[in-house]
Amino acid sequence: MIRWLQGLGRYGLARLTRLGRGNLFLLRLLGSLPFLFNRPRLLIVQLYSVGVLSLPIILVSSLFVGMVLGLQGYTNLVPYGAEASLGTLIALSLVRELGPVVAALLYAGRAGSALTAEIGLMKATEQLASMDMMAVDPFKRVLAPRFLAGFIAMPLLAGIFTAAGILGGYFVAVEQLGVDSGAFWSQMQASVDWREDVVNGVVIKSIVFGLVANWIAVFEGYDTVPTSAGIGRSTTRTVVNTSLAVLGLDYVLTALMFGGL
Amino acid sequence: MQRSSPFAPAEVLIAIRGLRFVRGALTIFDGVDLDIPRGKITAIMGPSGTGKTTLLRLIGGQLRPQAGRIEIGGQCVHELGRRELYQLRKRMGMLFQSGALFTDLNVFENVAFPLREHTQLPENLIRTLALIKLESVGLRGARDLTPAQLSGGMARRVALARAIALDPMMIMYDEPFSGQDPISMGVLMKLIQTINDALGLTSIVVSHDVQETATIADYIYLISGGRVVEHGTPAQLGRSSSAWVEQFLHALPDGPVPFHYPAPDYEADLLAGQDL
Numbered sequence: 001m002i003r004w005l006q007g008l009g010r011y012g013l014a015r016l017t018r019l020g021r022g023n024l025f026l027l028r029l030l031g032s033l034p035f036l037f038n039r040p041r042l043l044i045v046q047l048y049s050v051g052v053l054s055l056p057i058i059l060v061s062s063l064f065v066g067m068v069l070g071l072q073g074y075t076n077l078v079p080y081g082a083e084a085s086l087g088t089l090i091a092l093s094l095v096r097e098l099g100p101v102v103a104a105l106l107y108a109g110r111a112g113s114a115l116t117a118e119i120g121l122m123k124a125t126e127q128l129a130s131m132d133m134m135a136v137d138p139f140k141r142v143l144a145p146r147f148l149a150g151f152i153a154m155p156l157l158a159g160i161f162t163a164a165g166i167l168g169g170y171f172v173a174v175e176q177l178g179v180d181s182g183a184f185w186s187q188m189q190a191s192v193d194w195r196e197d198v199v200n201g202v203v204i205k206s207i208v209f210g211l212v213a214n215w216i217a218v219f220e221g222y223d224t225v226p227t228s229a230g231i232g233r234s235t236t237r238t239v240v241n242t243s244l245a246v247l248g249l250d251y252v253l254t255a256l257m258f259g260g261l
Numbered sequence: 262m263q264r265s266s267p268f269a270p271a272e273v274l275i276a277i278r279g280l281r282f283v284r285g286a287l288t289i290f291d292g293v294d295l296d297i298p299r300g301k302i303t304a305i306m307g308p309s310g311t312g313k314t315t316l317l318r319l320i321g322g323q324l325r326p327q328a329g330r331i332e333i334g335g336q337c338v339h340e341l342g343r344r345e346l347y348q349l350r351k352r353m354g355m356l357f358q359s360g361a362l363f364t365d366l367n368v369f370e371n372v373a374f375p376l377r378e379h380t381q382l383p384e385n386l387i388r389t390l391a392l393i394k395l396e397s398v399g400l401r402g403a404r405d406l407t408p409a410q411l412s413g414g415m416a417r418r419v420a421l422a423r424a425i426a427l428d429p430m431m432i433m434y435d436e437p438f439s440g441q442d443p444i445s446m447g448v449l450m451k452l453i454q455t456i457n458d459a460l461g462l463t464s465i466v467v468s469h470d471v472q473e474t475a476t477i478a479d480y481i482y483l484i485s486g487g488r489v490v491e492h493g494t495p496a497q498l499g500r501s502s503s504a505w506v507e508q509f510l511h512a513l514p515d516g517p518v519p520f521h522y523p524a525p526d527y528e529a530d531l532l533a534g535q536d537l
Contacts, residue, residue, distance in 0.1 A: 008466040130361035130420075133321050257265045 002065040008098060018223075025219050032137065032144040050146070051153030052113040055160070057110050058243045062161040065102060066168025069093055076175050083179050087188035090169035095197050096258065099162030100205035101250050104213055106161075108242035112217035115146055116238040119221025120231040128222075147218045154210025158200075158202050170199060200257040208249060266296045267492070274431060274463045275320060280329035281310070282319060289315055291487040293329070297431075302457050302464040304478035305342045306471065306508070308518065311484050313377075314358070317433045321355060323345045333431075339378060346364070351379060354432035356426030358439065358459040360416035362408040368395070368419050369404035375426045394422040397459075414445030419453060431463040432456070438470040446470075450477050471510055483509065 036043050073089045099122065122128050128138045168187075173179040192198065217238045224234040264274065274323040275297035276326055289312035291412065297303045305313055307533060315534055318324045322338045331338045336349065362371050373391040382390070395401040398418040408416060417437060438446050452478050457464045468474040475481065475495045483491045483498070483506060489505045491498060498506060508516030524530065 050518065084505075125364070126357045126359055126361035127363055129318075129323065130357050131363075132323060132351055133353065133355045134375050134378070134423075135350040136375075137347070194358075 002245060005139070014102035014209065021223065022215070022219050025222065026215055029143055030140055031217075033148055035137075035140040036144055036148060039145075040143065043149055046145045046149035047153060047165035049114055050115065050150045051156065052111050052241040053077040053155055054107060054153065057106055058157050058161050059164050061102065061106055062099075062164040063168035063171075065098055065161075066090060066094065066165035067172045068105050069098075069165070070169040070172030070177070071165075074173060083173075083177075084171070084183035085187055086173045086179050086183065087186075088191040089155070089194050091166055091188045092172070092197065094162045094165045094169075095192060096201040097163065097250070097254070099202050100158045101211055101246060103158040103206065104154065104209035104246045105243055107150075107157060107209075108213050108217070108239050108246070111153070112213050112242050115214070115217040116221040116224070116235045117231060119143070119146070119218060120132045120224035120226070120234050123222065123224055124226035124228075124231060143218050143222060150217065151207075151210045155203060155206040158209075160205035162202050204257075205250065205253055208253065209246050212245050212249065216242050216245065240257050268296050268298045272298045273467075274334060275322075276330075276332045278330050280319070280331065281322070282315065282326045284315075285510055288487055290326070293484070293489055295465060295482050295492070297465055299463050299482060300457075300461055301479040302453065302466060302477055302497055304466045304468060304474045304481045305484060306467075306474060306509070307484035307490075311467060313469075313484065314435050316353065316484075317435055317467055319463070320433065321353060322349065326431075351427055352430045354427075356417065356424050356431040356432065356434045356437060357418050358380075358436045360408070360420040362411075362416055362423070362427050364408050366408075367388055367404070368400065368406050368408070368411070371408070371419060372422045372426055375423065379427060384486060390426065391422075395419075396457070396511070397425075398422045399448075412445070413436050414441050414448065417441075417449060418452065421456070425456060425460065425462075428460065429462060433463070434464065434466045434468075436468055437466060438468055438473050442517070446473055453477055471512065475510075485509075 009130050068177040069090045070086065074083055077086060077089070079082045119128075128142065131138050131141060170184060174181045174184055220238045220241075223228065224230050273296045277293060277295045280290050280293040281288075295341075296307075305316060307313055315324065319326055320333070320338065322341065325339045333349065336345075338346070338349070341349065361367075363374065366374065369391055372394050373387050376387045376390055380387075392401055393402060398421050400415060400418055400422065403411070403415065405418070408419070411419065437449050437453065438456075441449065448483075450473055453464060453466065456462070461470070466474055466478065478495060480494055481492065481498055482489055484506065491501055491503055493501070499511065499535075501507070501510075505517040507513070508518060514520050
């Protein structure tokens, strides 16, 4: 019993220390960001690798998500003769929830895991330590550009995801199932509010998710145990922890924004 | 904790006094005193796992000791702020065991990296400087290769060129000979010696390759069990009366460091199996 309690205490302490390390890490990371004003090229290279290279998976997935929404929505709305509201259904689902959430989950799998593995491998091969010994701060040179690039890319990817998803829905609903095109767009326009839905949904949510996802990815890479098994574990943890954090935060944000709490 | 130094105070670049470093439950150093003389090659040797690499990291300020002082040219390394530490590190080179080249840059860019980060030199001057450094390690022709295309020995030579890019006052070598074939070992030995003499810098070589290190070192410290066991010039150590030094320098399998890991009595251990 005592041993069990000791184990619990040790586990708790280890978790808390790690949380503390993570917070200190974020502070130092944020402090390193101004350095990028002098070296914008570092940021641009990373924007390409986390942002542009994530586009294919974001575009393809969003088209499919939109198309599924169109199909599902249509079969459920037709019995009530409400298929004209399909535009509203697709747009609100994507703008409020699916756009930011699914984009963040895909981002964690595509870009977050790659960030963790890259930084972890740089640590394991002593590249970070040797940079540090050359009086070049790895926080500024390596971590800050990756973090900021991800933070900028996330809302853009979520926006693209949402827009492409709506197009996918349009394709199924209007072109295939014969919903009236005018009704599809005008109902959508009438019911989606800029501040209520777009700013609250895509914009704020994806900014929060972008902060969390990139913080986790960069921290896991930097904090990795420098062995191949350690890097594997860190990469997994990035995807798992980001997914859990995104879904959990999504509930909190939704409750605050739309839940009337 | 003052120990009489074998060198005159003016000769000493790095002075370590009463160094104590503990990692987890493991005491790595317990009262280490040593002096690194200027302009010489000093070797720090000891069995695997005695924390030789840790010592270099302590000197470089990447780790902090629990007690004791490490002074480089009169500055106490672990009392410096990050900015001052970085100023100091610009004058230190370190060769990591793996070379630690940046895998996303080619050989030329790796050597140019410290120049680009720390100077505002025009591109043609950076090119000239990087090529001079590469020429001095014999790899000017390999400038366009990526680190993945280099052999282990070549990677270390590139890393050496990178470490001397800013003309440091001292350079630290972490196990420069481990895992090298005889030719590559010879090349590295010659390079360490030539670079030390040509650039007039201070070299610290951490190694357990006794013969190679003893050939190039001016002074040797032997570390074991968290303290300095013996020190002196290679000739002095050769005459040492300590059985441990004898065993280490001549690579004898048994001696004060036993061949066997502590175990219960052999016979009793084998007979215990009969009851299974």
